[in-house]
Amino acid sequence: MPRIPGLRRAFRLPWVSAARVQREVDDELRFHLDMKTQELIDAGVPPHDALQQARAQFGDIEYTRRYMHRTDRGRMLQEHRAELGDELRQDIHFSLRQLARNPGFTAIALITLALGIGANTAIFSVVHGVLMRDLPYAEPTRLLRVFSTTEGYQSAVSPADFNDWSKQSKTFSALAASATSTVNLTGSGVAERFKQARVSANMFQLLGVGPTLGRAFAPGEDAESAPRVVILSDGLWRGRFGADPHMVGKHITLDGYATEVVGVAPPDMRYPEPVDMWLTSRFTARELTDAGRGARWIDVIGRLAPGVPPEQARSEMATIARRLELQDPRHNTGYGVRLVAMQDELVGTVRQPLIILLAAVGFVMLIACANVASLMLGRTAAREAELAVRTALGAGRGRLVRQLLTESICLALIGGTLGLGLALWGTRVLVALAPPDIPRLYDVRVDGPVLLFTIGATALAALLFGAIPALHASAGQLASTLREGNRGSRTRPGSARARGALVVAEMTLALMLLAGAGLLLKSFARLREVNPGFAAARVSTFTVTLSPVKYETLDQQRAFATTLLDKVRAIPGVDSAGLTFGLPLSGAGFVLSFDVIGRPAPAPNAEPAAQVRMASAGYFGAMGIPLKRGRAFGPSDRNGAPRVFVISEETAHRYFPGEDPIGRTIQFGWTRHGDRLTGEIVGVVGDVRQAKLSGDLTPHAYVPFDQWPVDELTVVMRTRADPTVTLRGARAVVESLDRDLPVYDALTLDTLVSKSLGQPRFYLLLLIVFAGLAVVLAAVGIYGVMAYTVQQRTREIGIRIALGASAERVVGMVVRRGLTLAVLGVTLGTAGAYAVTRVLHSLLYGVGERDPLTFIAVAVLLALVALLASWIPARRAARVDPLAAMRAEG
Amino acid sequence: MDLLQGTLDVLILKTLSWEAMHGYAISRWIRQRTDNVLTVEDAALYQALHRLERKGLIESEWGLSENNRRAKYYQLTAAGRKQFRAEATEWRQYAEAVFKVLETASQ
Numbered sequence: 002m003p004r005i006p007g008l009r010r011a012f013r014l015p016w017v018s019a020a021r022v023q024r025e026v027d028d029e030l031r032f033h034l035d036m037k038t039q040e041l042i043d044a045g046v047p048p049h050d051a052l053q054q055a056r057a058q059f060g061d062i063e064y065t066r067r068y069m070h071r072t073d074r075g076r077m078l079q080e081h082r083a084e085l086g087d088e089l090r091q092d093i094h095f096s097l098r099q100l101a102r103n104p105g106f107t108a109i110a111l112i113t114l115a116l117g118i119g120a121n122t123a124i125f126s127v128v129h130g131v132l133m134r135d136l137p138y139a140e141p142t143r144l145l146r147v148f149s150t151t152e153g154y155q156s157a158v159s160p161a162d163f164n165d166w167s168k169q170s171k172t173f174s175a176l177a178a179s180a181t182s183t184v185n186l187t188g189s190g191v192a193e194r195f196k197q198a199r200v201s202a203n204m205f206q207l208l209g210v211g212p213t214l215g216r217a218f219a220p221g222e223d224a225e226s227a228p229r230v231v232i233l234s235d236g237l238w239r240g241r242f243g244a245d246p247h248m249v250g251k252h253i254t255l256d257g258y259a260t261e262v263v264g265v266a267p268p269d270m271r272y273p274e275p276v277d278m279w280l281t282s283r284f285t286a287r288e289l290t291d292a293g294r295g296a297r298w299i300d301v302i303g304r305l306a307p308g309v310p311p312e313q314a315r316s317e318m319a320t321i322a323r324r325l326e327l328q329d330p331r332h333n334t335g336y337g338v339r340l341v342a343m344q345d346e347l348v349g350t351v352r353q354p355l356i357i358l359l360a361a362v363g364f365v366m367l368i369a370c371a372n373v374a375s376l377m378l379g380r381t382a383a384r385e386a387e388l389a390v391r392t393a394l395g396a397g398r399g400r401l402v403r404q405l406l407t408e409s410i411c412l413a414l415i416g417g418t419l420g421l422g423l424a425l426w427g428t429r430v431l432v433a434l435a436p437p438d439i440p441r442l443y444d445v446r447v448d449g450p451v452l453l454f455t456i457g458a459t460a461l462a463a464l465l466f467g468a469i470p471a472l473h474a475s476a477g478q479l480a481s482t483l484r485e486g487n488r489g490s491r492t493r494p495g496s497a498r499a500r501g502a503l504v505v506a507e508m509t510l511a512l513m514l515l516a517g518a519g520l521l522l523k524s525f526a527r528l529r530e531v532n533p534g535f536a537a538a539r540v541s542t543f544t545v546t547l548s549p550v551k552y553e554t555l556d557q558q559r560a561f562a563t564t565l566l567d568k569v570r571a572i573p574g575v576d577s578a579g580l581t582f583g584l585p586l587s588g589a590g591f592v593l594s595f596d597v598i599g600r601p602a603p604a605p606n607a608e609p610a611a612q613v614r615m616a617s618a619g620y621f622g623a624m625g626i627p628l629k630r631g632r633a634f635g636p637s638d639r640n641g642a643p644r645v646f647v648i649s650e651e652t653a654h655r656y657f658p659g660e661d662p663i664g665r666t667i668q669f670g671w672t673r674h675g676d677r678l679t680g681e682i683v684g685v686v687g688d689v690r691q692a693k694l695s696g697d698l699t700p701h702a703y704v705p706f707d708q709w710p711v712d713e714l715t716v717v718m719r720t721r722a723d724p725t726v727t728l729r730g731a732r733a734v735v736e737s738l739d740r741d742l743p744v745y746d747a748l749t750l751d752t753l754v755s756k757s758l759g760q761p762r763f764y765l766l767l768l769i770v771f772a773g774l775a776v777v778l779a780a781v782g783i784y785g786v787m788a789y790t791v792q793q794r795t796r797e798i799g800i801r802i803a804l805g806a807s808a809e810r811v812v813g814m815v816v817r818r819g820l821t822l823a824v825l826g827v828t829l830g831t832a833g834a835y836a837v838t839r840v841l842h843s844l845l846y847g848v849g850e851r852d853p854l855t856f857i858a859v860a861v862l863l864a865l866v867a868l869l870a871s872w873i874p875a876r877r878a879a880r881v882d883p884l885a886a887m888r889a890e891g
Numbered sequence: 892m893d894l895l896q897g898t899l900d901v902l903i904l905k906t907l908s909w910e911a912m913h914g915y916a917i918s919r920w921i922r923q924r925t926d927n928v929l930t931v932e933d934a935a936l937y938q939a940l941h942r943l944e945r946k947g948l949i950e951s952e953w954g955l956s957e958n959n960r961r962a963k964y965y966q967l968t969a970a971g972r973k974q975f976r977a978e979a980t981e982w983r984q985y986a987e988a989v990f991k992v993l994e995t996a997s998q
Contacts, residue, residue, distance in 0.1 A: 025953075029914060029963045032956070033933065036915040060934030072941040079945075 019074060026069045030062065088400070092407040099408060106380055107412075109781070110373045114416025114462060116774060117369030119423025122447070122455045124362045124767075126428045127435070128355050129454070130445030132348055137269040139209025140304075144343040145311065147176065147301040147318070151335050158301045160284040161294040162325060162333075163201075166301070169321045172314035173303040177204040178282055179273040180299045185548055186241070187741040188254035194546070194743040195237065195277035197255075202281055205232070207304050208272055214238075215249035215264030223281040229260040230281060235268040237277040255280070257550025257741075273300055275443065294332040298591070302343060315340050351439050354764050354844055361517065361771045364510045366458065367465075368775050371510075372782045374466035375503040377409065379789045381470040382496045402471045409467025417459030421447075424455065434766070436759025469499060500786045501822055507782045508826020508863065509833055511775040515859040516834035518772035520841055520848055521765045523855055527847030528761060534689030535585060536625025537750035540717055541724035542584060543731055544746040547712040551739070558710040559640060565714065565738060566617060572730040574722025579620025582711045583612070585689035586757045590614060595702070597656065598666040598679070609656040611648070611702035612691055613669070615709055621647075621686055623719045624750075631663045631684030638705040644680030645705060649688045652700035667702075678709065693757050695846040715746070724749045764844060776863065779826075780870040787819045788874040798878050799886025808879035815878050819871025820864070827860045827867075899931060899939050901982055904967065904975035907949060911966035913956060914940055940965055948974050 037055035042048050056062060100107040135141050148155040149162060158166075160178065167176045177200060184197040205217035212232060222230055233248065242248055252259045255278075266279065287293045305314055318338040326333045345352075381388070388401060396404075425447055432442050473496060545565075552558050562580055569578045583590030594608040603609070620626075621633045629650055638645055646667060653662045662682045669678040691699045720727045728747050735744050791798070798811055838850045848855070906917050914937055921931050943949045948971035956962040967975065 025963070028961065030937070032913065032960060032962050033915045033918075033937070035960075036956075037933075040919075058933065060932040062934065065934040065937050068938045069941045072938075072945050076941075076945040 022073045022077065023070055026066060026073065029069075030066060034059065088403075089407070092404050093411060095404065096408040096411045100411065103380070106376060110376055110412055111416050111419060113369045113372050113778060113781075114413060115419035115423055116778075117366040118417050118420025118455060118458050118462065119427055120362050120771065120774070121366050121458050122420060122424030122451060123427030123431055124355075124359050125454045126424065126447050126451045127431055127442075127445050128359050129451055131439065131441045132352055132355060133450075134441075134444050136344055136347070137210075138272070141344060142342070143305045144208070145173075145303050145305065145314065145340045146343050146346040147303050148339045148341070149297055150337045150339045155339050157297045158299050159294050159297045159332075160282070160288040160299055161290060162297075162336075163299060163301050164284070164289045165325055166318065166321060166338075169324070170303075170314075170317060172306055172309045172317045174306040175203050175207045176301055176303040177201045177207045178299045178301050179204060180282070181273055181276060183546060183745065184255050184278070184280070185257075185546065185741065185743055186253060186255060187257070187548075190241075192741040192743045193241075194745040196274075197278050197280055198273055198276045199280050199282045200273075204272070204279070205266075205270075207302065208270070210267060210270045210272075212264035213267045214246070215262070217264060218279075218281055223283060225283050225285050227281065227283070229255070229258050229283075230263045231255065231260045232264040232266050232279040233262060234266055234270070234275075234277050234279075238265045256546075257548035271443070272302075291329045291332065294329050303340075311340060311342075347440050349440075350843075351760070353840070354760070357517075357840055357844070358764065358767055358771075361514055361768055364514050365771050365774050365778070366462070368507045368510050368778045368782075370462050370465040371503045371507045372778050372785075373412070373462075374469045375500045375782055375785060377405075377466060377470040378473060378496055378500050378503075379785065381405065381473060382789075382793075405471040406463075406467050409471070410463045413459045413463035413467070416462070417455060420459070421452075421455050424451075431767075434763060436756070436763050438759060439763075469503075473499065497790065500789070504779075504783050504786050504822045505826040505829065507775075507779040508823055508867065509830040511772070511779040512827055512830025512859060512863050513834045513837065514768070514772040514775045515863055516830070516838060516856055517841060518765070518768040519855040519859045520838060520845055520850065520852060521761070521768050523848045523852060524845040525758070525761050525765045528694050528758060531690070531694040531846075533586060533694060533754055534626060534687050535750065537754050539721070539724060540623065540625070540719050540750040541728050542715060542717045542746070542748060542750060542753070543728060543735075543744050544713065544715045545735055545742050545744055547714070548741065549712065551741075552712065555640075555710050558712060559707055561738065562617070562706060562710060562714055565716065565734070566619075568734045568738070569716055569718060569731055570619075572718070572727060572734065574720050574727050574730070576719045576721055577619055577623045578716060578718045579623040580615070580617035580706050581620050581624075581715050581717065582615040582706070582713055584715055584717075584753065585624075585691060586693065586753050588692040590691065593669045593702075595667045595669045598668060609652075609700075611652050611700040614701060614703050615706040615711055616647070616703045617706040620703075620706075620717065623717045624689075625719070626689060627687040629685045629687060631682075633684055633686070634703070634705045639707045640710075642708075644678065644708055645683045646680050647684040647686055647703040648682055649686055649698075649701035649703075651688045651698040652702060653685050655700055669702075678704065680704075680708075690757075694754075717750070761844070761846075776866055779863070780866050783819055783822060783867050784870040784873060786822070787815060787871040788877070790818065791815060791874045791878040794878075795881055795886045798881045799883040802879075802881060803883035803887070811879040811881075812872070812875040815875035816868065816871050819867060819875070823864050823867030823871075827864055830863070831856055831860055898929075898982075899935060900943060901975065901978045902929075902931070903936070903939055903943060904948065904971060904978065907965055907967045908972065908975055911954075911964040913954075913962040913964050915962075917965070943971070947971075 041051040202218040202223040
């Protein structure tokens with residue numbers, strides 16, 4: 002019986018059909034029965050009985066037959082599965098060996114992939130945290146922000162409106178109000194300034210947030226007469242009070258008032274913003290009636306009643322708003338209500354830039370994939386001989402494709418893992434770099450959904466860059482490679498074309514990114530050129546807020562302000578100083594409407610209005626805000642002296658066109674102290690930017706600080722000395738005046754200006770990084786293709802040189818091919834950029850989204866990079882030794 | 892005498908420990924060795940053979956029989972050989988123990 006051990010295993014077919022298994026079982030049984038019958042015949046049994054006896058002695062043949070068949074099928078399946086596993090193990094092993102054997106290729110591919118996947122994951126983690134993660138409140142999609150609107154602008158809400166809305170609305174199960182400000186904590190340790198939110202008592206219940214310690218506010222605790230209570234934030238409780246478990250029930254001193262701690266909020270309670278504590282709203286009786294309806298300064302949220310769609314709430318609120326217009330036409334004419342999903346409102350303006358960044362980084366990923374695909378194509382071409390031999394030895398096409406895909410997947414997995422590491426680091430860097438006015442940065446972290454994204458990106462990458470070489474290998478030209486001999490002198494036209502197309506695609510995407518980055522860069526430069534309206538250099542500022550207990554009367558506030566300013570002016574190094582409320586670019590301040598005396602009364606809601614600022618004598622000088630006409634405030638503009646105003650050029654321009662505002666008398670409406678402020682305009686000063694450098698100028702009106710004192714005092718100091726030294730002196734001055742008064746927002750005006758550019762700078766920086774990455778990758782791509790072409794054509798180039806082609810001609814020949822690809826890519830990219838830069842519109846300032854200069858500049862830049870990238874391999878081509886080239890290939 | 896539960900497997904492994912055999916030969920060999928004392932039903936034998944193959948203790952391939960017919964030959968795998976050694980030892984110990992008890996009882 003001839004048997005070669007192991008031979009059966011070697012030639013075993015991968016799959017045995019069910020029919021064949023059945024046949025083999027039958028053959029085996031027939032053989033047995035035949036042998037048995039023969040044995041019985043030999044023993045003397047008559048032949049016609051023998052078969053029957055053999056069957057009888059066998060037992061249950063039918064059952065056994067079925068049993069054997071079932072068992073064998075099971076075994077086949079098991080073996081088949083094991084075999085696939087074996088192949089996979091082999092493929093992986095082989096892939097890793099291949100990757101290790103080409104460290105250069107592997108390193109470039111892995112770095113490219115890690116950068117692509119890492120950058121994508123990092124940006125996605127930010128996008129997910131800021132835009133997509135659910136707010137940590139009960140049924141967050143049922144929460145709406147409620148705004149007042151007038152003339153299409155949304156504004157804050159007045160307590161009186163809030164009160165009436167709450168009483169009349171049926172579509173909301175509850176409405177809650179909040180307003181943020183700062184508060185002085187004194188008594189235990191150093192006096193410190195903290196952020197507080199004053200909220201209606203139902204805020205915690207409405208959000209569905211339970212305190213981790215103590216209780217939420219009880220109904221009625223937000224009344225003006227109720228005892229003062231506070232809920233601490235988790236951070237404040239840990240940081241300032243050492244996580245004291247007996248904190249509830251203790252009293253702390255806030256702005257001079259003893260206030261009982263009733264609870265500690267969980268760490269993820271961050272509404273209306275991350276504050277240090279929540280106090281109750283304590284609206285005054287006046288604020289809740291028509292008399293106070295004109296002061297709009299609180300934020301309102303609502304929870305939709307079960308089953309109520311937002312549209313129903315919208316129409317009900319419109320009805321209520323109309324009712325209030327009739328009830329109080331003086332304050333509410335033209336005022337409507339606007340409802341916005343809470344999450345949308347929170348994220349607001351950063352949604353679009355973040356999505357643009359995600360798209361940009363997606364482009365980088367595509368370029369990275371194209372690059373790796375091109376590298377793999379080049380390598381597949383170099384491995385054609387190996388692949389052809391394996392085909393000849395019987396490896397099926399499917400098996401080869403599977404092998405190539407395995408290599409891609411191995412690359413992608415390693416690249417993805419490296420990328421994830423990069424993303425963990427990158428996410429931290431991003432959050433650290435991001436300007437603090439991007440909301441919800443605290444919700445950014447690498448977790449489950451982000452990991453899923455990374456896995457998805459990795460899989461997509463493997464598919465993108467793996468499919469092309471695999472498809473190529475299966476295109477069935479391998480046999481001819483073997484037949485014709487692989488001498489390295491042939492370039493498969495298909496492969497070259499595919500790589501060329503990939504390079505063009507890379508250049509296209511890179512140009513689009515570059516155009517975007519160029520536009521943002523130009524816009525940023527324009528923003529930096531914007532005159533903020535003041536001279537920031539060597540000016541520093543700080544703010545204090547007076548406790549209403551210690552400085553109960555306006556005279557006390559005036560006295561403090563005067564003393565403070567005198568002492569600050571005496572600090573060595575201080576040239577001039579002034580006081581204000583509401584610095585430019587800080588976004589702080591408020592708007593009041595006014596009447597011009599002697600003019601017919603304007604229609605309701607069409608009165609002139611201005612940003613009102615308090616300013617002491619010396620403020621304009623210290624800020625470097627130029628006086629245009631008339632005079633600035635002087636020491637004589639005190640309380641009791643005739644009331645005067647200084648207005649900005651924009652105010653003059655808008656409300657006094659063609660006339661001289663100086664000498665005109667204006668009257669402001671309701672003020673915080675209940676009086677109407679009437680006075681004469683004595684001067685016009687230059688415009689300042691109120692909230693940000695971009696955007697329209699807003700009218701301003703300045704009131705002498707002494708004539709309208711406020712408890713929040715912002716001091717500006719123009720200094721000769723180092724501003725930080727001066728600020729230290731200022732802290733000492735404040736401490737000498739009032740030990741319980743914390744100094745905050747101490748910074749230089751340069752910092753203030755720089756802060757206002759935080760978001761544009763952040764987006765610009767990221768887009769430049771991505772565009773830079775894209776250009777480098779595209780350059781590497783074009784370099785790789787050209788280097789490969791030169792290597793493949795060494796023999797041809799050698800012949801050309803031998804026939805007398807000059808070095809310049811050879812360089813030109815190679816560079817021309819590279820440039821052809823580059824020009825094609827740049828052209829397509831410009832067209833693409835032309836089509837999509839519209840999305841940048843809201844991010845651009847002072848530059849069109851199709852700025853031709855920018856487009857030309859980036860196109861030239863990219864073409865130059867491509868030129869350089871193809872020039873290096875071209876130089877190598879020119880140095881080919883014709884003899885060596887021909888001998889080696891011969 | 893009928894086979895005790897589990898005996899058949901070890902008998903097959905023993906049989907195959909000499910050389911590769913087809914089912915009929917195994918059946919005949921067991922009958923001869925046990926002097927026809929143990930009757931192995933062919934149905935059970937074939938079921939056991941396929942079960943053992945599925946377990947990877949034996950493997951099969953088609954070859955030519957003594958009378959030049961196509962027959963399915965079984966042989967031990969490395970795992971089967973190991974299993975046989977372990978089971979043989981176990982059986983020996985078991986049989987000795989039972990034997991010892993029976994001897995004691997008859998005294």
